[in-house]
Amino acid sequence: MATPARQDATEVDWIRRTQRGDGEAYALLVERYQHRVFNLVYRMVGRREEVEEIAQEIFIKAYLAAASYHFDASFSTWLMRIAINHCYDHLRRRRASRLSYFSEMSAEGEQAVVGTSENPGASGDQLQLDLQNRELARKLLERAPPEDRVILTLKELEDLSVEEIAELLRLKTSTVKVRLHRARKRMLADYQRWARR
Amino acid sequence: MGCRQLRKALLEAEIKPAAMQEHLRTCGSCAAYVKQWEELRAGLRRVAEQPPPEPSLGFAQRVVRKAQEPSFAGALADLSLVRAGRRFVYAALTAALLLVLGMLVPASGPVRSPSADIEAAQPETVAAQNYPVFSGRLVENDVEFAPSESH
Numbered sequence: 124m125a126t127p128a129r130q131d132a133t134e135v136d137w138i139r140r141t142q143r144g145d146g147e148a149y150a151l152l153v154e155r156y157q158h159r160v161f162n163l164v165y166r167m168v169g170r171r172e173e174v175e176e177i178a179q180e181i182f183i184k185a186y187l188a189a190a191s192y193h194f195d196a197s198f199s200t201w202l203m204r205i206a207i208n209h210c211y212d213h214l215r216r217r218r219a220s221r222l223s224y225f226s227e228m229s230a231e232g233e234q235a236v237v238g239t240s241e242n243p244g245a246s247g248d249q250l251q252l253d254l255q256n257r258e259l260a261r262k263l264l265e266r267a268p269p270e271d272r273v274i275l276t277l278k279e280l281e282d283l284s285v286e287e288i289a290e291l292l293r294l295k296t297s298t299v300k301v302r303l304h305r306a307r308k309r310m311l312a313d314y315q316r317w318a319r320r
Numbered sequence: 321m322g323c324r325q326l327r328k329a330l331l332e333a334e335i336k337p338a339a340m341q342e343h344l345r346t347c348g349s350c351a352a353y354v355k356q357w358e359e360l361r362a363g364l365r366r367v368a369e370q371p372p373p374e375p376s377l378g379f380a381q382r383v384v385r386k387a388q389e390p391s392f393a394g395a396l397a398d399l400s401l402v403r404a405g406r407r408f409v410y411a412a413l414t415a416a417l418l419l420v421l422g423m424l425v426p427a428s429g430p431v432r433s434p435s436a437d438i439e440a441a442q443p444e445t446v447a448a449q450n451y452p453v454f455s456g457r458l459v460e461n462d463v464e465f466a467p468s469e470s471h
Contacts, residue, residue: 146384153380158372165372174373179383186387253366260363279361280368300332307331311353314360 130197138198141189149189153182156199160206166280167210167273168217169265177213181206196290203291207273214269263313271306278303323350330357 130138134155140148157178164177185205192201264272277288285303289296321329321339327350329340344351 146388149387150380150384153383157375157379161375162372166368171373175376175379178375179379179386182380182383183387186384253362256359256363257366258363260360260367263360264364264367275364279364282368304328304331311331311357311360315356318356318359 130194134198135194138189138192138194141186142192149186152198156202157182159199160202163203163206163276163281164210166276167207168213169261173213177209178206181209184209200290204293207277207291211269211273214272218269259314259317263310263317266313267306267310270302271309274299274302274306275310323347326350327353330354 134152137148137152141152160178160181161174164181165171165174168174168177181202185202188205192198196204264275267275273292274288277283277291278285283291285296285299288294288303289299292299294302321343323343326340326343326347330353344354
């Protein structure tokens with residue numbers, strides 16, 4: 124078995140106990156990583172009300188697959204891979220069902236106006252512009268193909284480096300660069316179409 | 321730096337070298353392109369600033385309880401069986417495909433061994449020269465099979 128890398132002894136102990144079916148140890152792992160998973164899921168799927176359910180599915184998947192974790196990557200990376208794949212599948216299913224989601228985004232936009240209007244530093248016009256821009260960016264992410272959305276989320280929202288994305292997606296950095304370039308190009312073309320309206 | 325080169329550099333490197341600035345001074349189309357890209361990125365940054373929802377109280381314990389439900393363990397076992405079955409089907413299909421390819425390739429493939437060509441051509445050549453296909457003469461003239469001549 125490979126040497127556990129970048130993990131403290133406590134975490135290694137929790138993982139080994141989880142692999143033996145110890146639920147209490149797994150609860151500790153869930154508590155350690157739940158915010159990170161919630162954050163990733165929210166960035167990927169964009170719908171607040173879906174986040175907890177999807178995160179729960181991810182953690183259950185990870186628990187059931189715990190025996191297949193061999194410490195060759197950090198537990199965090201392994202878990203994030205499961206999360207990314209699960210979100211990708213979710214996005215594909217959602218895309219297949221072709222649901223529209225623009226109404227909730229508008230509601231969130233209104234909430235943001237209320238929240239930001241208390242900020243005395245910026246002018247109202249600029250706030251309105253920022254808000255419109257944010258909502259447009261959200262719409263475009265929503266419309267993007269799942270492959271594009273995954274890579275754009277990791278780069279533009281999670282602010283990961285190309286190398287980090289390559290490790291998570293198990294791709295070469297050159298492949299990540301090519302995919303990122305294509306995804307950005309497509310999204311910008313979409314932005315140009317929407318901006319003209 | 322041309323328009324295409326600039327746009328590629330913009331989406332890949334996210335930097336504005338001096339050459340890029342020089343081009344932007346004279347190309348309104350690319351200047352608009354860069355401006356739109358910056359607007360889009362600003363929008364994405366705004367999206368990234370939104371805080372994710374918090375896990376509800378007792379989330380970890382609920383996860384563990386659900387994961388340990390017999391239905392999930394059963395589902396995992398079913399999944400393993402399905403995967404094992406799928407692997408068997410893939411292996412059988414691959415073996416069948418290889419067998420079919422193995423039967424087809426020597427007869428119809430573009431590359432054949434020279435000996436196969438010679439063998440295929442030999443009966444016609446020999447027949448054209450009025451030689452019997454397996455002439456005893458070839459064997460009789462062979463040094464190894466004619467020890468009496470070598471001594």
